[in-house]
Amino acid sequence: MTAPTLERPPAPAKRERHTLSDIFHERTHFQFIERSWRWALLSGTLILISVIALLISGLNLGIDFEGGTQWEFTVAKGSPSADAVRKIVSPLGLGDAKILIVGGNHVRVQSKVVSSKTTDEVQAALAKFANTSDQNVSISTVGPTWGDTVSNKALTGLIVFFGLIALYLTFRFEWKMALAAIVAVLHDIVITVGVYAVTGFEVTPGTVVAFLTILGFSLYDTVVVFDKVKENTSTIGTERGDTYSRMVNRSMNQVLMRSLNTSFVALLPVASLLFVGSGIMGAITLRDFALALFVGLMTGAYSSIFVATPILAFLKEREPRFVALRERSAAQLARDEAETTVAPTRVAAAAPRAARRVPEARVPEEAGVTEAAGVPEEAAAPEEAGEPEEAGEPAELGEVAEGGEAPEPAPTPAAPRPARPAQPAARARGAGSGVTPRPRQQRRRKRR
Helix, strand or coil: CCCCCCCCCCCCCCCCCCCHHHHHCCCCCCCCCCCHHHHHHHHHHHHHHHHHHHHHCCCEECHHHHCEEEEEEECCCCCCCHHHHHHHHHHHCCCCCEEEEECCCEEEEEECCCCHHHHHHHHHHHHHHHCCCHHHCEEEEECHHHHHHHHHHHHHHHHHHHHHHHHHHHHHCCHHHHHHHHHHHHHHHHHHHHHHHHHCCEECHHHHHHHHHHHHHHHHHHHHHHHHHHHHHHHCCCCCCCCHHHHHHHHHHHHHHHHHHHHHHHHHHHHHHHHHHHHHCCCHHHHHHHHHHHHHHHHHHHHHHHCHHHHHHHHHCCCHHHHHHHHHHHHHHHHHHHHHHHHHHHHHHHHHHHHHHCCCCCCCCCCCECCCCCCEHHHHCCCCCCCCCCCCCCCCCCCCCCCCCCCCCCCCCCCCCCCCCCCCCCCCCCCCCCCCCCCHHHHHHHHC
16 A cells, blocks of 8 residues: 655746736726836836927927917928928028928918018919918917917916816825825826927917816726725725735726726717818818827826826825734735745655555565455466366365375455356475466376
8 A cells, every 4th residue: 555645735826917808898907006117117208208309399389389380381382391392481581480381282371460561472473482372371360379378378277177176086085195196197298298399389278178088087087996995995994915905906907997987989080070071171271179188188197007006005004094904914914925935844844654654555475365456366367278177076174186295275365256267276396486276186097
């Protein structure tokens, strides 16, 4: 009999990749908070690029903010260049004019405010260049005072917006959630402005409207996540080793599909305005508005999960009650890990002692049972050809065998098999060497 084999404890299962079905049915276990340093590195890189672009190139402010005169027209044939247009307007005193080629054949010329006579002369020259009538060259003039007014009103509205949002979120949740949400909104604005600084697109009043829309969407998605976090706060401690950060991570996985659906549905019409409307169909007026909206919606969806919530977890983990909870959970996890490490060692040390206690099975020397199947040797051994069995009287004790030695007593016959009864066997010379013993009657008949 061999010692029982001790099974090793199962190895920890490897983390499987999530599928679309897991995301759709909210069965994900993404570690958003545990890997928050990655999102901080990504956001920090984007903010740094945006700030550098703003310092180096600045924003391309439209005529509505700087004031001046603007001429717009479309060339029917060919693709105009900025140098060709500048050669037309330079003799008229607009050598420093800002010339933009939009969509390949749409031209926009901006300069400081000029007199009515110069405005008409530039209009006629541009119409001749585009091979069109003067009425097809649109003119718009904005004074610098109006541009300053628009800028001041936009800044005032932004400050009031932040104040009202901070009050509402503080009343609805708490001040730490309000602070995290405002930081996420500022993150979205800086990155969106940085996109305009890098690409050089013109900032118009439509861009400002898009910025305000961005703020609303970003806050909406953030409030959805924070509401789930507040709902799950009462469940902290229901799982072993639970902390505030782990609870936040569970909440984010639970609302991940809702956030993705909201962002995707909102991005579809904006993408159609940007790529189909302004890119393919040439609706230039929609481009400034659609670009800010598209970038803002993407950054808003990103910041509500990867910026606002990690900041909230960072702030809440500094509270004394959650610090104590984190320390207690760390002690529990360390104790569990120690138990799982010591248990296999104890089992392995007890295995040799258990093996020594198990007695070895002894096989009788005179047993007539085969080792493989427990069948008697006489029944299992094949009969010799040409020697049929004959019934006779059993041999008497004291008879001398062929070699003159007294035979040993025959072993007790085994239980009869259902097919035929087992024949008594006698030990012959060379027993145990693989030779099947013969009945005594046959040996005595053969000697006579």
